[in-house]
Every structure is written in structure tokens, then in C-alpha cells.
Amino acid sequence: MTTHTNPSTSLDPDNTTFKFPSHYSFPPFFTLQPVHTTRTSQLHSWSRLIQSYCQHHHLWTLSLTDALPSPLFTNTHLSRSLSLRDAREIISWMTTSEAGRRAEWTSPTSSTSSTSSTSTTSGDREDQKTRCYIFWRRPEEWASVIEEWVDRTGQKGSVLTLYEIVESESTRKEEFWGMERGLLERCLRVLVKGGRAQVFGREGSEGVKFF
Amino acid sequence: MDRPRRTPGLSSLTSSRIASSQYASHGASLRSQNAQSLSTQLEVFQSLLHNFAVVHAKDIRANPAFRAEFARMCSALGVDFLASSHHRGKGKDGASGSIWAQILGSDVNDFYFNLGVLIVEECRATRAENGGLISVAEIRQRIQRGRRIGGGMEVSDDDITRAVDSLAPLGSCFSIMKIGHRSLIRSVPKELNTDQCTVLEAIQVLGYVTVSMLQINLDWERPRAYAVIQDLMSDSLVWVDTQAGENEYWSPASISGALGGPG
Numbered sequence: 202m203t204t205h206t207n208p209s210t211s212l213d214p215d216n217t218t219f220k221f222p223s224h225y226s227f228p229p230f231f232t233l234q235p236v237h238t239t240r241t242s243q244l245h246s247w248s249r250l251i252q253s254y255c256q257h258h259h260l261w262t263l264s265l266t267d268a269l270p271s272p273l274f275t276n277t278h279l280s281r282s283l284s285l286r287d288a289r290e291i292i293s294w295m296t297t298s299e300a301g302r303r304a305e306w307t308s309p310t311s312s313t314s315s316t317s318s319t320s321t322t323s324g325d326r327e328d329q330k331t332r333c334y335i336f337w338r339r340p341e342e343w344a345s346v347i348e349e350w351v352d353r354t355g356q357k358g359s360v361l362t363l364y365e366i367v368e369s370e371s372t373r374k375e376e377f378w379g380m381e382r383g384l385l386e387r388c389l390r391v392l393v394k395g396g397r398a399q400v401f402g403r404e405g406s407e408g409v410k411f412f
Numbered sequence: 413m414d415r416p417r418r419t420p421g422l423s424s425l426t427s428s429r430i431a432s433s434q435y436a437s438h439g440a441s442l443r444s445q446n447a448q449s450l451s452t453q454l455e456v457f458q459s460l461l462h463n464f465a466v467v468h469a470k471d472i473r474a475n476p477a478f479r480a481e482f483a484r485m486c487s488a489l490g491v492d493f494l495a496s497s498h499h500r501g502k503g504k505d506g507a508s509g510s511i512w513a514q515i516l517g518s519d520v521n522d523f524y525f526n527l528g529v530l531i532v533e534e535c536r537a538t539r540a541e542n543g544g545l546i547s548v549a550e551i552r553q554r555i556q557r558g559r560r561i562g563g564g565m566e567v568s569d570d571d572i573t574r575a576v577d578s579l580a581p582l583g584s585c586f587s588i589m590k591i592g593h594r595s596l597i598r599s600v601p602k603e604l605n606t607d608q609c610t611v612l613e614a615i616q617v618l619g620y621v622t623v624s625m626l627q628i629n630l631d632w633e634r635p636r637a638y639a640v641i642q643d644l645m646s647d648s649l650v651w652v653d654t655q656a657g658e659n660e661y662w663s664p665a666s667i668s669g670a671l672g673g674p675g
Contacts, residue, residue, distance in 0.1 A: 227667045228620075228660065229651035239648040242540035281655050 219257045219272075222250055231274075231281035233290060247291045248300050256337040261381045262307065264332045265289065292333050305334045307383075334384065343377060343384070344391040348398075350375055351411045360408045363389075473523075476568035483574065527567060527575035530555050532586065535599035542664040543648030544600030545612075548572050548588070550668050551597060569595070592616045596665075602647065607640045612663065615650065620660040 224230045224246045234240045254273050255263065265288050268274055275282035283291075295304035338346065347366065351357055354371075366372060367380045377385075389409055392398035402408045471478045534554050538546055548569050555567055576597055579586045585601040592613040604612070610630065614621050626637035641661055644650045650661040 223667050227651070227662065227664070228656070229653040229662045230667075232652060232654045234651055236646055236648060238540045239543075239645075239651060242648075243651075246541075281653070 217257075219254060221272075222246070225250065225276060226279065228279050228281050231276065231279075231283050231287075233287045244291060244294045244300070248295050248303055251291070251295070251335055252303055252337040255335040259379060260335065261379075261384055262332055262334050263292075265292070266331055289330055293330070295335075296333075302339070303336050305336065306330050307332045307334060338376075340384065340387045341391050343380070343388040344395075346375075346377055347388060348392060348411065350377075357411050360410050362406070362408055366409070474566070476566050476571060480568050480570035483570065524571070524575045524578045527555070527571060528579045531572065531575055531597065532579070532599070535586070535597060539599060540648060541667070543644075544602075545596050545598055545649055545665070547665050548595040548597060550665065553668065572597075600647075607636070608644055608649075611640050611644060612649065615661065615663045616665075619666065620653070620662045622658045622660055624658060 230243065230246070234243050251263070251273065255261075265285060269282065269285060269288060274288055292304050292306070294300055296302060296306065350372070351361075363382065363385060367378060367382075367385055372378045380388075389398060389400055392411070393400055396412070398409055398411045400407055400409045465472065465482075468478070468482075472482050473479070531551055534551055535544065535546060551572055552567055552569060555572075573588055573595070576586055576588050585599070587598050589596050589598050589604075591609055594616060611621060611626065614626070614629070618625070621641075623634065623637045623641060626632050626640075627634055630637070632640075641650065645652060645661070649663070651664055653660040653662060
């Protein structure tokens with residue numbers, strides 16, 4: 202019933218259609234509910250949907266203005282779509298600990314390299330909140346996924362470039378393939394902090410060694 | 413008419429007393445005979461039922477339709493098989509009391525209590541979304557989908573009704589209510605008034621309602637329709653959709669029904 206042509210899935214590695222949950226065909230789902238308990242349940246459902254959608258399409262960040270007309274936030278069958286304000290509220294809720302911090306706002310000026318500061322959350326200005334990370338896995342979780350891969354492929358002790366980890370053919374089938382630089386650096390920082398990896402080299406051509 | 417039997421004088425009193433006492437004793441013996449034959453019949457029947465259940469134990473356990481028929485037969489005969497496995501030793505030496513337990517391997521009780529626990533879990537999990545009112549059919553789907561160990565359970569609507577009934581002693585306000593032609597499980601203590609029921613019924617038929625639809629079709633004043641909707645909304649029993657011109661109010665029960673996809 203729901204076959205969606207998706208403008209943002211040109212990067213989609215496997216061209217399978219995403220199966221939307223049943224909430225997606227429920228018109229009021231696209232209106233944030235005024236009653237608190239209902240709304241909380243709705244926010245949980247949206248959070249799950251956004252995460253699985255991003256996971257399916259391998260999206261690391263969402264730009265709200267771009268994503269609003271996409272099938273994620275717009276159901277053309279029902280002619281219902283989420284408003285920018287509601288989408289912002291959902292993402293903001295996802296950044297809270299109640300929602301497991303499954304999203305994080307990125308400042309509009311931050312390119313992938315400027316995420317080296319520990320906190321990339323922008324100021325409180327609403328209009329700045331247009332772009333965000335969606336953590337269908339938290340950086341800590343990604344760190345262990347990468348570590349597991351290093352372990353599995355017997356590359357402990359050898360030096361890898363960041364390019365090798367997320368862009369080379371050898372990791373084409375891994376879940377973290379194509380990860381944004383900024384996010385990758387954060388994951389590696391987790392490993393460095395835990396004493397399980399070391400990053401060296403100049404910015405732009407860093408190498409990383411796993412222990 | 414019955415002049416020959418009527419004896420004049422005082423003796424008639426004693427003779428009538430004798431007659432009535434004889435009637436009584438004869439009646440009593442008839443009654444006891446009756447009771448005896450009935451109890452024999454019952455024993456025969458119980459053993460037959462026992463045999464039947466032993467032979468078909470697997471079907472009873474595995475096939476929900478069969479189980480429902482069996483349960484219906486039992487209840488028609490006044491055999492409460494939820495209770496009968498409970499009153500152990502009710503029979504001569506405990507044998508007849510727990511036949512159900514013997515037959516079904518694990519207690520039938522356990523089956524329904526387990527199912528009851530699953531139902532409580534599902535009701536609680538979805539309460540914020542649907543205000544504690546969930547259709548029996550949806551519960552069944554959710555249980556059959558079963559993300560838990562052991563996978564989905566094959567259950568029928570009848571099983572679910574029975575399981576909900578078996579929760580009654582807990583006094584936990586779990587009950588089955590009917591709106592329109594659908595059975596719903598209510599897991600909140602709140603009673604719905606007639607207006608609210610009417611609106612929910614209308615939503616069930618039409619898919620959604622608006623305030624003006626209620627005004628026109630039910631001949632309600634606007635404030636009345638509005639108040640009922642607000643009440644339902646504050647209990648999470650309806651969700652509002654503001655993108656359709658006039659606000660539409662939908663029942664969250666149709667979330668699962670609309671597409672029916674798993675997940």
C-alpha cells in the first residue's frame with residue numbers, strides 16, 4: 202500500500218522500501234497532541250519512526266527544512282505533514298535524556314570538521330535548530346561497533362586512516378560505512394577516552410590505532 | 413365426586429395424614445432415585461469428558477477454535493474449568509477435582525493466567541496511546557505477534573475474554589465492554605457516560621468525527637459535543653487532527669487497524 206519514492210534516498214545502498222509503522226497512516230499522528238500523556242506516547246512513536254527511518258536510509262543527520270517534505274514527515278496518501286514547529290519539538294524531545302538522547306542539534310555553521318569541540322549543540326535560538334544528528338546508535342554504541350569490526354578483521358595494532366574506516370571498499374558492508382566525519386571523530390574520542398585507541402596525525406589526515 | 417374415599421368423622425383426619433406422609437416418603441424416594449441416576453449419569457459423563465479431553469488434549473492446547481468450543485461446551489454443562497482445576501480434592505480423592513490439570517499437562521488455569529498477564533502488560537504498554545481502551549482483536553494481534561520468549565501464542569478472542577474474566581478476582585478493573593459491535597478491554601477504572609459511548613460508536617462507524625458532525629447527526633448543542641470531545645481527548649481516548657479544516661477526532665484504536673502491518 203505504501204510505496205514511496207523518496208528524494209532523499211539516492212544514497213540508499215539497498216533499494217528496499219522502508220516499511221512505515223501503522224502510526225504513519227493515522228492522520229492525527231501528524232498533529233502533536235495537546236494532552237500530555239497522549240503526546241508523550243506520540244513522541245515516543247515519532248522517535249522510533251525517525252530512528253528506524255534514518256537507519257534504513259543511512260542518514261546521519263537530518264536537515265529539518267529538507268526533511269519536512271520527505272516521506273518521513275509527509276504522508277502524501279493522507280495529505281498530512283508535520284509542521285516545522287512540531288518537528289522541532291519532536292527532535293528537541295529526542296535530545297532529552299527521557300528519550301535516551303537519540304538526537305542532537307548541530308550548529309548551522311558547523312561543518313564536519315568543527316565538531317571537534319566536545320559540545321556541538323547550538324545556542325537556544327529556535328531558528329538555528331534546523332540540523333541535527335539522529336543517533337539510531339549513540340556514539341558510544343558506534344564506538345563498540347567499530348571496535349568489534351577492528352577485532353573481527355584482525356586489525357588491532359595497525360594504523361587505519363579515517364577514510365579507510367568509513368569510506369573504503371573494505372567496510373562497504375559495515376553499518377558504519379559512510380558515517381559523517383564529525384560523528385566518527387566523536388566515536389573515536391570515546392575509544393580514546395577509554396584507552397582503547399589512539400588518534401594522531403594532522404587534521405584531515407588522521408590515523409587511528411586500536412589496542 | 414370422590415365420595416367413596418371420604419370417610420366421615422374424626423378418622424378422616426388420621427387417614428389423610430397417613431396418605432400425605434406416604435406421598436412424601438414416596439416423593440423422597442423418587443427424588444433420591446432421580447438424584448442417584450443423575451449422579452451416575454454425571455459420573456459417566458465426566459469420565460467420557462475426561463476420555464475426550466485426554467484424546468484431544470493436544471488439540472485443546474494447540475487449536476484456539478477447538479479450545480473455544482470445548483470451553484463453551486464445558487460452560488454450557490456448568491463445568492467451570494477455570495475453577496475446577498482450582499478446587500483440588502473436591503472429588504473423592506482429588507482425582508476428579510483436578511482432571512483439567514491432568515489433561516492439559518500444565519494447568520488450564522495457568523494458560524489463562526499467563527494470557528491474563530500478557531493482556532495486562534499490553535494494556536499498560538498502550539495505555540498512554542489509547543487511554544486504556546483497546547479492542548480485543550488488537551490485543552489478540554499483539555499477543556500473536558509476541559516479541560517475547562516462546563514467540564507468539566495462538567489465541568482466540570474467546571480465550572482473551574476468558575482470561576480477562578479470570579482477572580476479575582484481582583478487582584483490578586479490567587473488564588470487557590461493548591461499544592457498537594466491537595468488544596473492548598477497559599483497563600482504567602473510569603466509567604464512560606452515554607454521550608461518550610455514543611461518540612466512540614460514531615467514530616467506530618465513520619472513522620472520525622468533528623464537532624459539527626455530532627451537532628448535525630445527534631442533534632446536540634455545540635457546547636455539549638465540544639465538552640464530550642474534550643473529555644474523551646483528555647483521557648487519550650481520541651486524538652485530534654488539526655490539518656483537515658475543521659478539527660477531526662480519531663480513535664487511536666484505528667492505528668493498528670488502518671494498515672495492519674507488523675511493527
